[in-house]
Amino acid sequence: MNFGRGPSVVLNVGGTRYSFSREVLKDFPLRRVSRLHGCLSEQDVLEVCDDYDRERNEYFFDRHSEAFGFIMLYVRHGHLRFVPHMCELSFYNEMIYWGLEGSHLDYCCQRRLDDRMSETCTYYSAEEPPGEAASGPEGKGRRPPGAEGGKWLERMRRTFEEPTSSVAAQVLATVSILFVIVSMVVLCASTLPEWRAPENRSMEEQSRIIEAICIGWFTAECIVRFIVSKNKCEFVRRPLNIIDLLAITPYYISVLMTVFTGENSQLQRAGVTLRVLRMMRIFWVIKLARHFIGLQTLGLTLKRCYREMVMLLVFICVAMAIFSALSQLLENGLDLGTKNKDYASIPAACWWVIISMTTVGYGDMCPITVPGRILGGICVVSGIVLLALPITFIYHSFVQCYHELKFRSARYSRSLSAEFLN
Numbered sequence: 217m218n219f220g221r222g223p224s225v226v227l228n229v230g231g232t233r234y235s236f237s238r239e240v241l242k243d244f245p246l247r248r249v250s251r252l253h254g255c256l257s258e259q260d261v262l263e264v265c266d267d268y269d270r271e272r273n274e275y276f277f278d279r280h281s282e283a284f285g286f287i288m289l290y291v292r293h294g295h296l297r298f299v300p301h302m303c304e305l306s307f308y309n310e311m312i313y314w315g316l317e318g319s320h321l322d323y324c325c326q327r328r329l330d331d332r333m334s335e336t337c338t339y340y341s342a343e344e345p346p347g348e349a350a351s352g353p354e355g356k357g358r359r360p361p362g363a364e365g366g367k368w369l370e371r372m373r374r375t376f377e378e379p380t381s382s383v384a385a386q387v388l389a390t391v392s393i394l395f396v397i398v399s400m401v402v403l404c405a406s407t408l409p410e411w412r413a414p415e416n417r418s419m420e421e422q423s424r425i426i427e428a429i430c431i432g433w434f435t436a437e438c439i440v441r442f443i444v445s446k447n448k449c450e451f452v453r454r455p456l457n458i459i460d461l462l463a464i465t466p467y468y469i470s471v472l473m474t475v476f477t478g479e480n481s482q483l484q485r486a487g488v489t490l491r492v493l494r495m496m497r498i499f500w501v502i503k504l505a506r507h508f509i510g511l512q513t514l515g516l517t518l519k520r521c522y523r524e525m526v527m528l529l530v531f532i533c534v535a536m537a538i539f540s541a542l543s544q545l546l547e548n549g550l551d552l553g554t555k556n557k558d559y560a561s562i563p564a565a566c567w568w569v570i571i572s573m574t575t576v577g578y579g580d581m582c583p584i585t586v587p588g589r590i591l592g593g594i595c596v597v598s599g600i601v602l603l604a605l606p607i608t609f610i611y612h613s614f615v616q617c618y619h620e621l622k623f624r625s626a627r628y629s630r631s632l633s634a635e636f637l638n
Contacts, residue, residue: 225252226274230281233274234288245291247315283310296320304332333619372444376437379507389507392437396500399430403497427497431467434500438464455515456505463499509621516617517610524606524613531602535573539595540565546588556584573599 225241227234227249236244244250248264252275255261261268267276277284283299287310290296296316298307308318308329318329374381379389402423405411411419438460445451452458505511518525540562547559558581559565568581572595583589 224273226272227277228274229277229279229284232281232285246287248313249315279313280306280310283307284314287311287314287316290316290320295322296325297322298325298328304329330616369444372440373446376441376444392433393504393507395430395433396503398426399497399500402426402430427467430500431464434460434464434503455519456502459499459502459505463497463503466496509618512621513614513618516621517614520617521610521613524609528603528606531605532570532573535595535598535602536566536569539569539573539591539598542591543568543583543588543595546585546591547583554585556581556588559583559588569595572596573603575599 224235224237227236238253241250241253244253251264252261255264258268258270261275265275266278268274269276280302283302283306286297286299286307296311298304298321304325311317311320318326321329371382375385375388379385406420406423411423438457441457442448442451502511505515544559544562544565547556547565559568564581571578572592575596583592
């Protein structure tokens with residue numbers, strides 16, 4: 217330590233004094249305390265603590281003394297638990313101040329903290345440290361030199377990426393939703409027999425004009441978002457942007473194929489391809505995920521729970537292999553005088569297994585022998601149990617993802633309110 221004198225230093229936390237040697241501060245487990253070792257001046261010291269007494273070499277911290285006492289127990293014994301009768305979020309705030317994270321808590325306290333955060337929708341984003349989240353508009357006003365040049369670019373990016381970040385973003389999101397709805401209505405109406413009748417050729421021409429306008433809007437929106445994005449490679453890899461490309465590209469491919477082959481071309485293969493490409497416009501519905509938290513939550517949950525989804529798929533495949541083989545044997549493989557032709561092969565029996573395990577039961581095929589019916593009952597009960605096991609993990613992840621996205625949306629709504637006030 218290069219500032220102060222004396223063999224020891226004193227930390228005064230909320231009126232409770234702790235004495236340490238200077239060498240202990242160098243490798244102290246609490247980052248804020250260890251920063252005192254490298255302070256070169258009184259100004260550096262005051263950036264770490266609230267006050268400093270040069271005569272007594274005492275550092276003052278205006279923090280919760282009882283919470284710091286529990287944190288010191290963690291320093292000594294390696295176990296960190298919540299202070300009784302203290303709010304979990306308040307204690308977590310003290311942990312962050314001293315340089316600890318939620319992972320330092322014991323497992324039981326980590327679960328309490330997660331439940332508390334889920335109830336209050338409180339999450340600290342990796343993009344926004346807790347200090348910045350609480351600073352408000354005043355903290356955003358202090359910009360480093362040279363940051364004004366990219367201010368408009370950042371505003372444009374937030375306008376297109378965050379629908380709740382400003383009034384312009386909300387208007388843009390509303391217009392985009394209207395275009396998606398109109399395009400979906402036209403797509404559904406174009407499959408009606410009355411719509412494709414020879415006497416309604418004018419309606420078909422109008423639908424093509426509307427489709428071209430919608431595609432023009434989606435294309436312009438995608439190009440602008442690509443231009444204002446920070447990282448172009450990251451922009452291309454995002455799932456929603458890939459969906460945008462899948463929704464836009466088929467239209468231009470179909471236009472090119474129509475130009476080169478013609479509407480009445482004898483190349484029937486090209487005609488089938490055109491119909492397939494036009495039907496891929498259904499991907500436009502997924503564009504609504506940019507504007508609705510529910511769809512974003514579903515996508516984020518699937519991304520985080522891919523292991524559970526794979527585990528669920530493995531459960532179903534293993535059960536399908538076992539029950540399909542047994543059902544084919546009991547219903548058709550044994551010479552019992554009554555052969556069920558619906559179970560002539562194991563692949564055919566797999567269909568019965570999957571609809572039975574998921575409790576759908578179309579009734580198109582069913583066992584007729586007594587052993588087959590007993591096996592069918594076991595198959596249904598096993599399906600309920602196997603499907604329920606991973607669902608719990610997926611449900612908790614869904615709730616957590618929903619609260620995270622809701623908190624982020626609320627944060628941008630606060631910035632929108634500040635824009636109205638200004």
